[in-house]
Amino acid sequence: MASASTATPATTAASPAFTFSASTFQKLHPAEYFRKFVSQGVRPDGRLLNGFRPTTVHHGVITTANGSAMVRIGGTTVVCGVKAEVAEPRLDAPDQGYLVPNVDLSPISSSAFRPGPPSEQAQVVSEAIHRVLKESNVLDLKDLCIEEGKAVWSLWVDVVCVSYDGNIYDAALTSVMAALGNVRIRNPTYEEGIVKVSGAEDLSDDNSFTLKLARTLSSATFALFDTNLVALADPNFAEESVSQGRITITLDEAGQICALSKIGAGASSPALLRQCLGHARERAQELRQLMKQ
Amino acid sequence: MDRKRVAGPELSVAPLVEYPVDRKCWIPQKDHRHDASRQPEDMRPIYLKTGLINQANGSAYIELEKTKIACGVYGPRSVKRVGQGFSGHGVLNCEIKFATFSCAKRRTNVRDPQEKNLSLIISQALTPAVRLDLLPKSAIDVYITVLESDGISSCLSAAITAASAALAHAGIEMLDLVAACSASYIPTGPSITATESAGSIASSPPQIFMDADLEEEKHEQGSIVLAYMPSRNEVTHVLQSGKAEGAIISQSVEHCVEACNKIYAVMHHALLESITENKSV
């Protein structure tokens, strides 16, 4: 519409052809701006189409948690903390503990998030992580049993998004896996309805235990652009808002697919999916290296 | 039941901690702090960095050893709520949230009264510094997330410091930066030679420990949090709890003012750094 209003005073022939600064163009036509880049095989932030942003993982950043990790993927920063508490087991599973992952998209991280109960997006991410952890049996919940039918550990896995710049699922899942990897819980003793742990200063294998994770999950997310012809690895916030759909592939260390989702408009071709899978395998390798302490 | 989160057990509690009999507890002594490398008037080293949240108009991250706090500022934006009437002044909304894993005891997701009260204190501490008279019909949102807390008083003062740095980073016009600092009065037990009468304990004045950590806070008799604008020489907030003599209070106010001047220098440095970084980019 801007072009229509400025094009009318065509009296001054000397005026140069109608021009914008790049940032104005991006604001007016984000999708078109983006298409111009993608058609050349690059993205506005200089990445190639299949390039992931620089990723860092820090282990054990929170001392008040039993396990913790901070993950940064480009401008997205998440902190995951695991707290172990004692609870009564469910009646139908008297020897199983609880693993409760939740993602908090706090208002601090983006103007798109408001304070209050979790938004739809937060619920979707939380549920996706909950499902993939549960269904690929990452943790045997029987390991969390203290006294059958009486007391079990409940692992509260909370992810706080500190800074949001797209691709929350990959960041959250990576932080959850890294935090679970360094969880250390003091050995409990059960006596007449009370669970006690020793308050010894230094934690070693004698007085505490770590979790046995059956598999390490790593994921890669691709944004679908231009009716599913192009897949952009690790989309940032601006790319997420112009994309039409998303493919998320979650793999374990053996390269087996643990979860795969394709959401959004249109259908993607099998070839594109295969291509994404290839990139996801490479990314999984990289993330596993980072998650190792 | 909360249907918007992945549900866990309805009730879960922290296990009872049984300390070994020979556990070495920190006993407050004159000039001997929990963190032995510090003198009573020393603060923990402060790491302050602005601009870590790229979606926010301004942001800051502060770390005092274990204490870790992130702060994001959004706005000024127009106040959408109608029915409040016209206001010639802007509003500063502050909201502090403790991450569930930030304290020894797990916190809930719902905002508890303590968080609401701290939010109010932070907004009262910052409002005198912000030129809200220049922002009619607008609101500024300051969100603070405590990732790890090591002592509630020091956490509050660090949050105020970080929030003020974030406001400056957002380019919001202010009269001055607000630096905040905490101090605890801890009764230092009678020396071994002293008689064990109750009178002697009461007569020895408590020691003022600046920027006390959680372990020291457990022994405290009272504490003070002071927010201060150094170049205007104005106290923007003071919060004292516990019992203390007037002399102790005036002494700790002086100590806090001094400490705030030091924090001010750190804030200056962090903000200058963010500008030079921006230029080089």
Add this chain to the structure above:
Amino acid sequence: MPSLISPAERDFILKGIECNIRADGRQRPDFREVILETGVVSQTSGSARVRIAGGTDILVSVKAEIGPVQVDPETGDGADKGQIICSVECAPSASQQFEGRGADDLNNELTQMMTRILSNTSATSSSASSAAGINLSKLCIIPGQQCWILYVDALVLDYGGNLMDAIFMGTRAAIFDTRIPKTEVQDLGDGQFEFEVLDDAEDTDIVDGREDMPICITLNKIGARHIVDASPLEELCTEAKLVVAVNRSGELCGLQKGQDGGIEPSLLLEMIQFGKTIGQSLIKQLDAMIKAEADSDLGKRQRGEPIHKLGFFAQ
């Protein structure tokens, strides 16, 4: 409760305070007349009603109930202590602004301030009393199991400025009025205890340490000066307010700045000192009032005369 003030009115108040004359004829450090009455609600363990001439009307009730002790899982603290739980509620009748959820923020602020001053237990094991002076150990019935919980509820019935001071005056009087039934603990052996609450209205315990309870003095900084016991209009002119909690021996039990202005450090110290002096003399006056009332009640009881409280709706 007015929410806006015109520049002319503000100027009038400001200049008056500068000349040490306030709109109602008081000087800067003057309190309005306080009417205090205890034992007004028969169903409570202790109650008091405070009225400050000019509007503020507060009813404080204390209810002693038996509950489990709260033990800190980290330190194991609190097994031998009772608890004090405070709450403040502004009745919608007090002001139009308190209707619906309008009073929520104010309620929370006042409740938190009261909790901080009254039930902030000193962490040092050497003194079992809270910052409020009340001996919490005496409220324990069976260590590690049962204790008395004092629920202190303040209800703001009418608003005429200076809520905080009035709430604390009322709380102090209500605690003075509080009688806790005596209990008899039986040791059944192997760690089992049983207790009985003695049902004798004449033979009851008072709250130990009540003399050391603090009161609050709110200082309102208006211009370069500060005043006590501000009226609603004066509160609107207040740039910064300072709440000073002080007990009878002049110890400070709490300090909090409110409102959106700043105070210079030297003025701050001066205000603290000022609040301390005023607070101590006010405590003396309040104690005299409470004692006079208790004495007259006792005299009437001995003479067998009925005790008529002025009651709830007295002017």
